[in-house]
Amino acid sequence: MLGEKISELRKARGLSQYQLADKLGFSRGKLSNYEQGSRQPDYETLKTLAEFFDVSTDYLLGRSEDKKPIHIAFSHGDDPLTEEEEAFLERQLEEFRNLRKKFEQQDK
Incomplete structure (x- = not known):
């Protein structure tokens, strides 16, 4: 790999x-x-x-298909994010970035 x-x-x-x-x-x-x-x-x-x-x-190392994975530094009080929460936030951020690119292209 x-x-x-x-x-x-x-x-x-x-x-x-x-x-x-x-x-x-x-x-x-x-x-x-x-x-x-x-x-x-x-x-x-x-x-x-x-x-x-x-x-x-x-x-x-083949642990991620994302060339530049997102490093999330959020927590909820003293509780660190679960893997499921991190994955959710990563998906949301990716959707946001895709929308932003789409709008930027429309503005050109």
Whole structure:
């Protein structure tokens, strides 16, 4: 999963393994191993990849399909939000953003 994501993101940027490895300060072999899944990056390398591609580490690891998941910092008193509440708020925010884009396009 991780290797597929790295390869997909690299190709979307039009970069060869050599070019990406150079930009990140890796060897091409190391990057190739990540993409093939024969080697797993350490935490710092995972962060470097996420920052370079401007995606979340959750996206790279296959834990989320959202490239940039929403980080909700709401709570209800001392009670943290449940996963269901967070999911609801994320859906509402996504709907709001879609509506805003629609209205912005209409104003042009």
